[in-house]
Amino acid sequence: MKRCPDAVPLLGPLLDGALPPDDSEWALEHLRECAGCRERQALIAAQGAALREKMLARGAAADFGGFADRVLLRAGKEEKLRGLEHLRVYGSEMWGAHKRALLAAGGLAAAACLGLAVFFLPPRAAGPEELLYADASIPQIEEVEFGSHDGAVLHLRDQTPVIWLSEDRQ
Amino acid sequence: MSEGTKPDAAEDRRLVRAAQTGDEQAFRQLVVRYQRRVYQLALGMTKDPDDAMDIAQETFVRVHRYLPTFKGDSSFFTWTYRIAMNLSLDFQRRKGRAERVDQLEGDEAEIEAAMDPPSAALAGPQRAALNSELKEKIEEALAGLSENHRAILLLREVEGLSYAELAKVLGIRKGTVMSRLFHARLKMQKKLREYLGEDEPEGEER
Secondary structure, three states: OOOHHHHHHHHHHHHHOOOOHHHHHHHHHHHHHOHHHHHHHHHHHHHHHHHHHHHHHHHHHOOOOOHHHHHHHHHHHHHHHHHHHHHHHHHHHHHHHOHHHHHHHHHHHHHHHHHHHHHHOOOOOOOHHHHHOOOOOOOEEEEEEOOOOEEEEEEOOOOOOEEEEOOOOO | OOOOOOOOHHHHHHHHHHHHOOOHHHHHHHHHHHHHHHHHHHHHHHOOHHHHHHHHHHHHHHHHHHHHHOOOOOOHHHHHHHHHHHHHHHHHHHOOOOOOOOOOOOOHHHHHHHOOOOOOOOOHHHHHHHHHHHHHHHHHHHHOOOHHHHHHHHHHHHOOOOHHHHHHHHOOOHHHHHHHHHHHHHHHHHHHHHHOOOOOOOOOOO
16 A cells, blocks of 8 residues: 555645546545545645635625726726837937937037028018118218217218217206 | 636637727626636735735736737636736735745655644544634634745635646746645645644654
């Protein structure tokens, strides 16, 4: 007859139906003749059944109302976040891999924009002082204030300006 | 299949295929089929109903995320259990509850202990009278086991996974399944003896 130390490791797998036919036959033969191993196997079965019963009862007591809805809601939110995260990661990886090329392209683009701006934007309207000097070939008179006197300056092309002063305000 | 009954692999495959094409109703059915089982597994691992519910929810969120890449090499439920088991283990580790060190599974002393005949309280004619106490203590005994032993006992005894399925879910070889299950059952038996105030009886060997 097979000895108990050899049979004991087979008792669980025998219960689980996981033994090959030869081993199974061998273990069954031992069980027929060994009351101790029959008890050992019964104990394995009893503690398994007790565990199953206890855990199934605890599982049955749980409330799963709205569980699937909560899962789908969270899954939907995470899907959106993952989309943004993919973009961030994609951008970060592209930057890391092609930093020089991207910088060069950015520089070229900026230069092109500046060029286009210079070419296409209309000139800014000139202010009054700029108007004064806009066409220096025409004599122009500028009213000025000298503190104690009012005055005027006549601007002539290629000549010294002529300054007139009013009487002293005092 | 309704919730809690034996998984129907063909129906699972049909639902998985539909869910992979974006059928939300099919995914919802998969959740309903396995929500309680996944919860039970997480509850056995964490011992806390709220934590177990969080893990169950996270499991299905991950299932939803990775379902498009699920090739069907394993069955849907072993794949789902594996996700749930990994999340439960991660959760335990984050909470610092993990018992990382398992005793060597080839420990001769354990084999010797297995030679002890079952005690009068755990076996024999008094077993029936002690069944209710056994049920009360079984969860406590389970909690006293290492995470590896707890996992394999829950998957085998509660979920009824075959040895091949256990190997897939736990990521171990079939030989390791047999050995780990043997030692997990022995440890459980030892814990139950402690909780039931049993003395180790004299050995008997044939």
